[in-house]
Amino acid sequence: MSRLEVLKTYKIFIGGQFPRTESGRYYKPLDSKGKALANICLSSRKDVRNAVVAARKAFGPWSERAAFNRGQILYRIAEMLEGRQAQFVDELMRQGSSKVAATNEVNLSIDRIVYYAGWCDKYNQVLSSVNPVSSSHFNFSSLEPMGVVGVVAEQSTSLIGLVSLILPAICGGNSTVVLASEKLPLCAVTFAEVIHSSDVPAGVINILTGSPEEMAATLASHMDVNALITSNLETKLSNKLALLSVDNLKRKFDYEENWVEKDKQALHYISDLQEIKTTWHPIENVGGASSSY
Amino acid sequence: MKKELNDNWDYSSSLEAINHIQLKKKYNLFIDGKWIAPSKNTYFKTINPANEETLAEIASASKEDVDLAVKAARKAYTNVWSKMPASERAKYIYRIARLMQERAREFAVIESLESGKTIRESRDVDIPLACNHFFYYAGWADKLDYAFPNQKIESLGVAGQIIPWNFPLLMAAWKIAPALAAGNTVVLKPAETTSLTALKLAEIIEESGLPPGVVNIVTGFGETGAAIVNHPDINKIAFTGSTAVGKIIQKALVGTSKKVTLELGGKSANIIFEDAPIDQAVEGIVNGIFFNQGHVCCAGSRLYVQEGIAEKVIKKLKQRMESLYVGDPLDKNTDIGAINSKEQLQTIEKYLKIGLDEGTEMYQPKCTIPKKGFYCAPTLFLNVAQSSIIAQEEIFGPVLTIQTFRTVDEVIQKANNSPFGLAAGVWTDKGSRIFNLTSKLRAGVIWANCYNKFDPTSPFGGYKESGFGREGGLHGLSAYLKLS
Amino acid sequence: MEIKSYISNKIPVSPSIDKVGVEERIARFQSRSIKNEAKKQGLNMVLSMIDLTTLEGKDTEGKVKQMCYKAKHLHDHFDGIPQVAAVCVYPSMVAIAKNELRNSSVKVASVATGFPSGQTSLALKLKDTKFAVEQGADEIDMVISRGKFLTGEFAYVFDEIAAVKETCGKARLKVILETGELVTLDNVRKASDIAIYAGADFIKTSTGKIQPAATMQVTYTMLMAIRDYYDETGIMVGMKPAGGISTAKLALHNLVMVKEILGTKWLSNEWFRFGASSLANDVLMQLVKIETGVYQSNDYFSID
Missing domain, CATH: 3.40.605.10 (Aldehyde Dehydrogenase; Chain A, domain 1)
Structure with missing residues (x-):
């Protein structure tokens, strides 16, 4: 008699923990053959709220980590993902991808994580400036993360869209609350397991499954979320989220990209989620002494 | 020496000539x-x-x-x-x-x-x-x-x-x-x-x-x-x-x-530590809030002074305010000119009333204010609480709220405790503390040991609202x- | 000679100074526009605050006598011109000056304590001071030991000033910091505080032998020290910028500073002096210009 398979319970990921949804509700996304993939948490507004609290708590320490250290942690995500490559390929195939496409997507995801890992301690060097002001002051501008970033993951992919939005955000020191693809949620939960095992501090990435339609509004209107990024959303929902974002002047970006393309990774995805801070300090010039003799 | 020599040496009015300007009707x-x-x-x-x-x-x-x-x-x-x-x-x-x-x-x-x-x-x-x-x-x-x-x-x-x-x-x-x-x-x-x-x-x-x-x-x-x-x-x-x-x-x-x-808008914090260059800090407070009658989005309108030095700073600030001249904007010796419009003056006066209603101590120096036109004396509100409305909302006038603090962590939290995030000032002699604050304050422009400096090469803009x-x-x- | 310890434990903690901030404050003083009556009154005040000075190896009786005459008669072609506050000379010239200025309100100030470098023993410094006082000096302008100050021997500097002060008796003591050698404003502030707490009646920027001398930044810093001491104790201390103030405009900016920092109480020659020799004529020319509306020439104003 063949061995009975142990089925995986897909849970959500908040503050480094894997709770079930607070609502107790589930939905069953279907595979390409119309068969239920799994029971997936239909997260609620309260889950969003809890995730934002976790993200806010994580933001300070994460943004203050040494950039080099953030780079190491991001690279560690790539290492862990590589180790579970087969699992992701399998899940992508269960969700309808061909083997080639699934393998490509996983490999590209890993490489994209490595790409952003490398940026951690470089983007600020590239985008900062020392500003030659006319007065006797030292003046420089550098980048700082915006804070808690809401992410409505790309809906037509399970993994690459998710990775392409999360990585530039955390690379720059933000923490995230991510709404996974509603129809293709498996990789999001497994990705959370990768995050969990790869030194990313609790709360930096929080992943919720369920209906973006339902949760995104809560995220967009949340006064403690500093930015909202979405991808390929239908116009009506995108506009609705944009309107809700105005109340605390959330920075909002909607990327219309095909993330499976190799070059859909760039510095500006990082800098979009950065504030520019300019600092002034006087320069004392004693008695007109100069550096020449 | 003759007595009258040093009696009340007041600057005579020194009006800028206006006959050279060309304005159409x-x-x-x-x-x-x-x-x-x-x-x-x-x-x-x-x-x-x-x-x-x-x-x-x-x-x-x-x-x-x-x-x-x-x-x-x-x-x-x-x-x-x-x-x-x-x-x-x-x-x-x-x-x-x-x-x-x-x-x-x-x-x-x-x-x-x-x-x-x-x-x-x-x-x-x-x-x-x-x-x-x-x-x-x-x-x-x-x-x-x-x-x-x-x-x-x-x-x-x-x-x-x-x-x-x-x-x-x-x-x-x-x-x-x-x-x-x-x-x-x-x-x-x-x-x-x-x-x-x-x-x-x-x-x-x-x-x-x-x-x-x-x-x-x-x-x-x-x-x-x-x-x-x-x-x-x-x-x-x-x-x-x-x-x-x-x-x-x-x-x-x-x-x-x-x-x-x-x-x-903004409600920017100006933070004075005990070891600050105190007289320059006082000048920074004055430039922070009274520059352009306080009609400045990045005005340092929330003053935070460390408790050990608060009394001294406030005393010096009051002294400094005695030599601020309020009056005709075209007089070269005027320090504080006219409020831009009647509406804005009413807004400022509304906040002065709120401050008084909140039971906050108000201070204005003795100064003569022209009878015609829109003017507001430079104003301090002392012993203000973080929860006070005048410490939270943008007044856009020459009105400063003063709060005290004890520790670095406390003042960082209080300074960031605002929906705004345009600017902040930090005054301390200690370099490492400056960089701690400048990196933790959530604002787009940080003036360390200075305030309200602008330059075309220097990016300006805010965080949050x-x-x-x-x-x-x-x-x-x-x-x-x-x-x- | 053992230096007697006075009250050096009273040296206060001086606040730090940010030079760029000071420069900005100075710019505000300089942007004050002094016109008409205010200008006239200001210029007369400046004249009345001048210490006419000659401090040269080649000083002679003749030179000093001529200067003393000018002190009393700045410009007799014109009515209502005040006399200067004092003449400032070396100790050996005090008696001559004193004699010339008898029956006038012009004071005689004498430099002492091994002026200008002060590189001699305390015993000689006190002797120097005693001699000047005995010759009739109303005021003593001493120099501090800058070398000791720069090596951090603040107590030594303090005690030395206190000792000279004791020797001065009734003569008022001006303490010269020689700010051009102290270099930073933090040092200027520290030295001001030491001098004031050690008993200076006046603090003075410079000997006139070292550049830069009485810059507005330095004078501002010293005025703030006087302000803080007054707030603390209620005791007034005088201020004398010396060296480098040669134009009426700069002198008026100095008065603006005094007025805005210390108040009009200090605007008299009892509390504020200019150590300068060429300033008087520039001020006189300005005054005559105001009256006549015609720009003036040096040919019409006596040198000395």
Whole structure:
């Protein structure tokens, strides 16, 4: 008699923990053959709220980590993902991808994580400036993360869209609350397991499954979320989220990209989620002494 | 020595000459390089807030007039400006900068007459900075590739720009200079109480030979601004003003592809530690809140003083305030000029009342205030609590709230405890503490051991509800470019 | 000679100074526009605050006598011109000056304590001081030991000033910091505090032998020290910028500073002096210009 398979319970990921949804509700996304993939948490507004609290708590320490250290942690995500490559390929195939496409997507995801890992301690060097002001002051501008970033993951992919939005955000020191693809949620939960095992501090990435339609509004209107990024959303929902974002002047970006393309990774995805801070300090010039003799 | 020699040595009044300025009785709209009467033939009066006398009549632009201006800007963009070699574009902007410099004093006088700001500030700060802004951005026009390496850059098209009344010409320069350098054409609306220097700038633009339609100045009230915001053929909106209006604009732009920058309100913290260079800190407090009558979005309006030094700082601050002269903006010795408008004075007075109603101790120095015109004495509120309304809302006047703190962590939390995030000041002699604070304060501009410093090369703009996007410096260019 | 310990434990902790901030404050003073009546009154005040000075190896009786005459008669072609506050000479010239200025309100100040470098023993410094006082000096302008100050021997500097002060008796003591050798404003502030707490009646910027001398930044810093001491104790201390103030405009800016920092109480030659020799004529020319409306020439104003 063949061995009975142990089925995986897909849970959500908040503050480094894997709770079930607070609502107790589930939905069953279907595979390409119309068969239920799994029971997936239909997260609620309260889950969003809890995730934002976790993200806010994580933001300070994460943004203050040494950039080099953030780079190491991001690279560690790539290492862990590589180790579970087969699992992701399998899940992508269960969700309808061909083997080639699934393998490509996983490999590209890993490489994209490595790409952003490398940026951690470089983007600020590239985008900062020392500003030659006319007065006797030292003046420089550098980048700082915006804070808690809401992410409505790309809906037509399970993994690459998710990775392409999360990585530039955390690379720059933000923490995230991510709404996974509603129809293709498996990789999001497994990705959370990768995050969990790869030194990313609790709360930096929080992943919720369920209906973006339902949760995104809560995220967009949340006064403690500093930015909202979405991808390929239908116009009506995108506009609705944009309107809700105005109340605390959330920075909002909607990327219309095909993330499976190799070059859909760039510095500006990082800098979009950065504030520019300019600092002034006087320069004392004693008695007109100069550096020449 | 004779007794009378040192008795009451008061500075005699030293009024700036105004006979050299040229003001028309009536100003039309500057559209497509021509001065055009408003379609509805409506004009409004602009007054001198220092004496409530009428300075000129200003055209009120209708929706149709704005449309005309946008069409002119579009035509100029398509036919001329976007095709012109960048180096030529640069030369036009340089030429405008030079013409402004030559007429700096006239600009300063008109600015003071209409806005109420002191001639000392308009002469030494506003006008030179405005000229320098044009001069700085002129040079960027043919060097944009160096600003954003590895990115494809394109100009946006027509930029609609709406500016406030607190730094009329300077804000016009902040908006127009980078827009032109990046290759866009402009429709700009000055605030209704301060249209004159923008119109004088239009005269200079005319004189410079800038192709018609590249810069259009439409004057008017909020409806004129709304017509700009809602015009379908505008590619970019840049707004400086209140957070409330900023949100209205942001909502109006949902669903459009217009790029937007908002430079909005603030309630910036100015933090004094025990080891601060105390006399310079006191001066920094004064410059932070009384500069331009406190009509400054980044004003250091929340003062935090470490408890061990609070008594001394407040004593010195009060002493310093004794030598602040409130009065005629055109007197070269005036430190605090007129409040820009009756409405703004009422707003400030409303907050003074709230402060008193909250039971807060108020201090104003002895100073003589002119009977005519809109004036407000420099004001301190002492022993203010974080939860007090006057410590939370932007007053936009010469009103400072003072709170004390004990530890570094406490003051960082209190300073960040605000929906705004425009600026902050930090005063301490300890370098490592400065960098701790400057990195933890959630604000776009941090002045360490200084306050209210501005420079064309220095990016300016806020976090949180203080708006988004930067103006000034290399970073200010990206607001007027499409990068991909 | 053992140096007697006075009250050096009373040296206060001086606040730090940010020079760029000071420069900005100075710019505000300089932007004050002094016109008409205020200018006339100010210029007369400046004249009345001048210490006419000659401090040269080649000083002679003749030179000093001529200067003393000028002190009393700045410009007799014109009515209402005040006399200067004092003449400032070396100890050997005190008696001559005193004699010339008898029956006038012009004071005689003498430098002492091994002026200008002060590189001698305390015993000699006190002797020098005693001699000047005995010769009739109303005021003593001493120099501090800058070498000791720069090596951090603040107590030594303090005690030395206190000792000289004791030797001065009734003569008022001006303490010269020689700010050009102290270099930083933090040092200027520290030295001011030491001098004031050690008993100076006046603090003075410079000997006139070292550049830079009485810059507005330095004078501002010293005025703030006086302000803080007054707030603390209620005791007034005088201020004398010396060296480098040669124009009426600069002198008026100094008065603006005094007025805005210390108040009009200090605007008299009892509390504020200018150590300068060429300033008087520039001020006189300005005054005559105000009256006549015609720009003036040096040919019409006596040198000395």
